[in-house]
Amino acid sequence: MDTKFIGYLAPEGLEEALASELKHITARYGRLFLAEGPLQEVYWVQNIWLSPQIISFKSIKDAANKLRALQALWAYYPNVSIRRGELIAENLPYFAPKPLTFLSPLPKAPLGSWTLLDEGTLLCSPHCSSPFANGEVRFIETKEPPSRAYLKLWEFFTKSGTWPKKGDVCLELGASPGSWTWVLQQLGANVTAVDRAPLDPKINATFLKKDAFSLRPEDFPNVQWVFSDLICYPEKLYQWLQPWLKKDIQFVCTLKFQGKNEYNAIQQFKEIEGSALTHLFHNKHELTWSKTKGML
Ligand SMILES: C[S@@+](CC[C@H](N)C(=O)[O-])C[C@H]1O[C@@H](n2cnc3c(N)ncnc32)[C@H](O)[C@@H]1O
Incomplete structure (x- = not known):
């Protein structure tokens, strides 16, 4: 052929x-x-x-x-x-x-x-x-974190070859029940987890019970990484991200899709300079948008 x-x-x-x-x-x-x-x-x-x-x-x-x-x-x-x-x-x-x-x-x-x-x-x-x-990116799995969502971050870090180092300041949106928090803590990062729902009791992290969309970069001047696994329209996350994108911050965000109309969001995220958009093996009807110092 x-x-x-x-x-x-x-x-x-x-x-x-x-x-x-x-x-x-x-x-x-x-x-x-x-x-x-x-x-x-x-x-x-x-x-x-x-x-x-x-x-x-x-x-x-x-x-x-x-x-x-x-x-x-x-x-x-x-x-x-x-x-x-x-x-x-x-x-x-x-x-x-x-x-x-x-x-x-x-x-x-x-x-x-x-x-x-x-x-x-x-x-x-x-x-x-x-x-x-x-x-198919297969890992030896663990039952330690409260859900299997940790596999998305494991896969992302493995493929990109970049992850928060010990002491890096991370803000994590939509953190409950806490599997991503668990991964970030395992890496030694300093995590602030945000959700309207509580974390699983076995996750011990700084926690803000808040609407993630109410957060502004000026309230988090030391943040080096923003993670989001929020269930929300990608367009809403895109709007929220705008002031954060002006800072020297690395991002890893899941974009969750339901219908064809939201596909315009793919275009919006794709056009963010220096960023990457990919479907991870552990993503469902989701894409992972990232802006990090590693390569995907
Ligand atoms: C898929 S779950 C996150 C799972 C998490 N990454 C983990 O590893 O355990 C999505 C979370 O987003 C939260 N969420 C949705 N909208 C939110 C908002 N506006 N503010 C804060 N949390 C929100 C939900 O409460 C839910 O816990």
Whole structure:
């Protein structure tokens, strides 16, 4: 296949969101969309297949040999003829990535992706955007924090390679029940958590029971980081952020979407200078907007 095609793997349940932002779609295989190149800037995506090609094969061994000839490590994306695909995967070099511990470095080995189109044809891409199989960032989980929301921050810090250092002053909006607070405290940061609902009793942090939108930067002159996991319209957060953006502050904010009308907000956040917008594996119908000194 002509490499002017690119493959985009949607996060589970967000296929329609990806389809609505992708232009020139030529084929769809489950969650995987092929579209004409060049590479498009899309947000509802979990992995990008940068160099897709179609290969015919005669047997399981033949398929595995053809993949091996292109690249050492492969992640299988199961869609059709799944049993046959599993047998091909068994004939490829062993690849069973271990879940990460928090703050361990990103995997460095190049990882290709492949799937079957039918019993004798595979679609593969030796180059992909994510170093994780199908973009799934797995951690060794813990039951210590009060909810699984901590995984969003773990993933963000791991991917961006940047996080608050010991003593950094953090303001956290929409903090209840306190899983992000727990992560920030584990890093040794000095956290002020804000919510209208209380924190879980096992989280011991400075807490303001307030409407987050009533806070102003002049009341927090020492803040170095602002975190937000608020449930709110992204436009409302955008308005609130304006005076804070004039300060030397790093930001990590979840944008929560409900309907198509809010997609204008993507444009607004995208245009904030020096910032990044991404869908984390642990985001649901959410994007993570950040403005930090690290790279995403
Ligand atoms: C998804 S939860 C946050 C979970 C949290 N990040 C954690 O790790 O445990 C969203 C929170 O936003 C809070 N919230 C929504 N609107 C708010 C507002 N205007 N001011 C303060 N808190 C608000 C809700 O009370 C809720 O606790």
